[in-house]
Amino acid sequence: MNRxxxxxxxxxAFIIPTLALYAxxxxxxxxxxxxxxxxxxxxxxxKVFIGFDNFVRLWQDEVFRKxxxxxxxxxxxxxxxxxxxxxxxxIIISKVRRMRDFYKSxxxxxxxxxxxxxxxxxxxxxxxDSGMINQFIRLVAPEDWAREWLSDPKLAMLSILIANxxxxxxxxxxxxxxxxxxxxxxxxxxxxxxxxxxxxxxWSITLPLVRPIMFVMLLLTVSGTMKVLDIxxxxxxxxxxxxxxxxxxxxxxxxxxxxxxxxxxxxxxxxFIIILVLxxxxxxxxxxxxxxx
Amino acid sequence: MExxxxxxxxxxxxxxxxxxxxxxxxxWLFMSSFKTNREITVNTWALPTSFNFDxxxxxxxxxxxxxxxxxxxxxxxxxxxxxxxxxxxxxxxxARMKYKKTNKAIYQFILLGLIVPPGALFIPLYRxxxxxxxxxxxxxxxxxxxxxxxxxxxxxxxxxxxxxxxLSIPNELEEAGIVDxxxxxGLFFKVIIPISLPALVTVFILNFISNWNEYILSQLFIxxxxxxxxxxxxxxxxxxxxxxxxxxxxxxIISIIPxxxxxxxxxxxxxxxxxxxxxxx
Numbered sequence: 001m002n003r004x005x006x007x008x009x010x011x012x013a014f015i016i017p018t019l020a021l022y023a024x025x026x027x028x029x030x031x032x033x034x035x036x037x038x039x040x041x042x043x044x045x046x047k048v049f050i051g052f053d054n055f056v057r058l059w060q061d062e063v064f065r066k067x068x069x070x071x072x073x074x075x076x077x078x079x080x081x082x083x084x085x086x087x088x089x090x091i092i093i094s095k096v097r098r099m100r101d102f103y104k105s106x107x108x109x110x111x112x113x114x115x116x117x118x119x120x121x122x123x124x125x126x127x128x129d130s131g132m133i134n135q136f137i138r139l140v141a142p143e144d145w146a147r148e149w150l151s152d153p154k155l156a157m158l159s160i161l162i163a164n165x166x167x168x169x170x171x172x173x174x175x176x177x178x179x180x181x182x183x184x185x186x187x188x189x190x191x192x193x194x195x196x197x198x199x200x201x202x203w204s205i206t207l208p209l210v211r212p213i214m215f216v217m218l219l220l221t222v223s224g225t226m227k228v229l230d231i232x233x234x235x236x237x238x239x240x241x242x243x244x245x246x247x248x249x250x251x252x253x254x255x256x257x258x259x260x261x262x263x264x265x266x267x268x269x270x271x272f273i274i275i276l277v278l279x280x281x282x283x284x285x286x287x288x289x290x291x292x293x
Numbered sequence: 294m295e296x297x298x299x300x301x302x303x304x305x306x307x308x309x310x311x312x313x314x315x316x317x318x319x320x321w322l323f324m325s326s327f328k329t330n331r332e333i334t335v336n337t338w339a340l341p342t343s344f345n346f347d348x349x350x351x352x353x354x355x356x357x358x359x360x361x362x363x364x365x366x367x368x369x370x371x372x373x374x375x376x377x378x379x380x381x382x383x384x385x386x387x388a389r390m391k392y393k394k395t396n397k398a399i400y401q402f403i404l405l406g407l408i409v410p411p412g413a414l415f416i417p418l419y420r421x422x423x424x425x426x427x428x429x430x431x432x433x434x435x436x437x438x439x440x441x442x443x444x445x446x447x448x449x450x451x452x453x454x455x456x457x458x459x460l461s462i463p464n465e466l467e468e469a470g471i472v473d474x475x476x477x478x479g480l481f482f483k484v485i486i487p488i489s490l491p492a493l494v495t496v497f498i499l500n501f502i503s504n505w506n507e508y509i510l511s512q513l514f515i516x517x518x519x520x521x522x523x524x525x526x527x528x529x530x531x532x533x534x535x536x537x538x539x540x541x542x543x544x545x546i547i548s549i550i551p552x553x554x555x556x557x558x559x560x561x562x563x564x565x566x567x568x569x570x571x572x573x574x
Contacts, residue, residue, distance in 0.1 A: 029417035114506035116524035
């Protein structure tokens with residue numbers, strides 16, 4: 001019976017394309033990036049082995065520290081502003097009886113637009129003279145409240161965070177909404193018999209039961225904000241005065257503009273390790289919290 | 294039911310407010326795309342005085358959007374089809390064929406790809422692509438460089454989803470096929486693939502959107518103007534026309550419209566497909 005499914009030639013033929021691509025474009029670069037990290041190399045002349053010097057330099061590099069802080073700023077903003085907003089909106093959508101599908105489709109619209117386009121769109125919205133944001137401010141508030149959103153070092157980061165939130169929140173709302181609507185009806189009914197209702201139900205039933213999706217959102221937020229790149233690169237490319245520099249924009253500048261491929265790879269390795277450690281910690285914390293209906 | 298009596302109008306008010314704030318920028322941009330630069334500054338909130346398509350014509354001609362869109366379509370479709378084919382073959386082999394130990398090892402090896410962010414690998418990947426020759430031709434600055442790399446980085450999540458689906462297919466269906474004299478390849482194409490169609494559609498959409506929107510790799514690998522994809526082409530246009538809002542608005546609208554049109558028809562599948570990728574921590 002099992003003869004047909006024990007065919008070594010087919011087996012190998014079915015697996016080789018995947019493994020070949022995977023070995024060449026994934027496994028090899030992973031190994032090489034660790035390797036490059038120990039060299040001083042401009043990509044043209046011979047590599048010079050310098051041991052851990054790149055990593056020591058990274059530790060003392062003011063710009064890298066600034067970039068890492070900006071990644072954490074990104075993460076903190078997403079955790080403190082985006083996620084509560086996601087919960088609030090998903091809970092309200094789950095409570096309305098009509099037009100639920102409409103709201104779901106509407107909030108998801110920005111998610112399907114490419115990040116490059118979103119970055120350009122917000123570049124237009126934030127413009128000092130003609131941008132929608134300043135025009136709106138001039139309409140409802142004193143003229144001098146208008147700002148140079150992307151060229152003011154104090155505001156540039158916040159402006160990017162808002163654009164990023166605009167694009168990403170819908171994705172999280174849909175995830176969270178699916179989890180809320182997935183809670184078995186019996187639990188909600190039973191709690192009603194116990195005299196629980198309305199927002200009490202949200203607090204004591206819904207929130208504890210959607211913890212697994214909360215965990216998924218935390219994980220996505222942490223890894224997503226640590227490797228954020230497209231939106232920053234197009235909107236400000238780290239400027240003005242490196243006020244919006246993040247690890248990946250710095251890595252690309254070091255690697256491709258200054259042609260320090262060794263140091264650039266070391267930044268890549270550091271980024272990878274930071275993401276691994278942070279998501280590892282998160283997984284540790286939440287592992288014990290499996291939800292059972 | 295107690296619930297049905299509770300008033301809901303304020304919840305709709307809140308949600309409507311949110312949707313308006315969220316989508317108004319797109320509407321504003323749409324209106325701006327029919328105005329002149331001066332009108333955008335002076336009459337921001339007014340409806341355009343006429344539907345003149347000058348900006349669109351200018352954007353289409355100077356920004357080369359038609360060419361970029363074609364390049365994006367080619368790269369995206371080929372990469373998605375290859376990914377789907379390779380991932381389905383591999384998933385079939387490791388989910389259905391009887392090589393227990395190797396199956397498990399290969400599956401876990403492929404899942405490693407979900408942990409490492411491609412963002413950390415740009416430098417070695419760039420060097421690698423620059424050094425490779427495919428049939429005597431350099432790979433760098435060709436669409437194939439993007440297709441192969443997109444395909445590789447989509448494989449782990451695609452295998453993960455298709456594998457889970459194929460594992461759940463009952464043995465009886467296969468056995469019926471074997472009785473009919475099908476070999477492994479026949480089972481794959483005639484039995485397993487048709488049953489797995491829902492999972493295949495989901496991952497196709499997931500990969501389609503992420504390839505269509507990919508920006509950084511395309512910017513690193515492609516230097517020829519005529520080979521650029523839509524996101525990179527748009528970014529170049531943005532750098533050159535930062536102050537010409539009228540053209541810029543039109544260009545953004547042109548690049549959004551096809552995506553929104555597809556979204557209107559396939560929203561359920563698109564939402565499902567994109568959220569299926571959320572296991573990719």
